[in-house]
Amino acid sequence: MPETAKHPPSTAPGAPDRERAGMPWGSVLRNLALVLTVLVMVWLVLHVKLPSVGTLQAEIAELGAWGPLLFIALYAVVAVTPIPVTIMAVAGGMIFGLPVGTALSLLGVVIGCYGGYGIARVLGRETVMRLLGSHAEVVEDRLGDGGFYAVCTLRLIPGIPYWPVNYGSGALGITSRDFLLATVLSALPGQLSLVAVGTFLAAPTLWNGIAVGLSWAAVIVLTLVAYRRWRAARR
Template identity: 50%
Template sequence: MSHPPDSSHTDDGFPVIRTIGLVIVALVMIWLALTVRLPGTDALRDRIDDFGFWSWAVFILVYAGVALTPIPVTVMALAGGLLFGVTIGSVLSVIGAMLGSLAGYAIARGLGRETVLQLLGSRRKTLEERLEDAGFEAVFTLRVLPGMPYWPINYAAGALGVPFQVFAISSLVASIPGQVSLVAIGAFLGQPTVAMGVVVALAWVVVIVMTIWAWRAWKGIARFPLPGSADRD
């Protein structure tokens, strides 16, 4: 699909600055992906727990920082369950994931469309096709689709002009089941009771159902009347 030039999508005003920004962001993300490894779940839990009362704030900030990068956030969610239990751990994990997602969106808005699309590499075509003039359903589907990391969706949504409110709400709704399911596993590892096992099972049932729906929607087999999906065929 081709679109006429739009001033909100061009990088003509600051080509040098945005090129430099692309280089810096790309180098940082490559370095993080190749060299930085989060400590194991137990070690991470102990380090955050050392902050005492402020451990919840440290957890959120670390989670948000990790969510900005290609580093998988699974360990963070598991540590959240070990540290804070299912309820509080899920809330803190969702907040951390959302802060990272919104920060990535904001960074992409600043860098500009072409700059960010170059950063996405092989995922550029798929995300450009799915998120161009997209609404709630497109972002939601990408969020729960297996194998699609969070960070490229965040940056692509900002670069391609997905409305902030649509991006924020769809990301929040889509991320809750996945975060709860991972946090529940962490909590179960710390407290392996039958009740906790039931929570884990229920959370993963929801994740599996959402994953199946997302895959069918991706293939054009299923549609779901999500907000913002009306009038788009």
């Protein structure tokens, strides 16, 4: 007696699908993180107003030895957000003078920049590119195949804020070592030039004026050097 042919199970359209795709929780969480991050940044930009230099100077003086720590903490928070860091560096020069103001400003900006870098590593590339908005194309073009010199170049070019470089570096796979080293080395001349401006505003002496000129000249020269090295590295 011949065997009865075995038929495969029904795959009619009405049959229940036993292998339904699960909920893409990774995508949902990343989009939720994007929304929350954007909302927090928008709120900070619209509602958080940095105190005037005079108010900041008085508050730091009242804290005594804790004052520099407050300045570093406030600077780090500003560096994580789209709020421009310029006023903090200029305030550092007016309050602490050139050497101390530069050291404190550099500490604050590096801590804040690394905080943004870490946030971007958590959010992921797709989410961060959406977050960067109009800055995404420039950041991706410069950092996509770059590394140390790419971060240096973007840090030094006037007009490019710090925060897109921080988030772009984390999203596009710049190593932590390259990011930190490039940030320290390239942020130093920029911070020095801004702190020098603050120092000159507080005490418009000849030496402080020379410091402003020399520091800005250093920024221009280093920008050209970093740009050439970055172009050579991409060839």
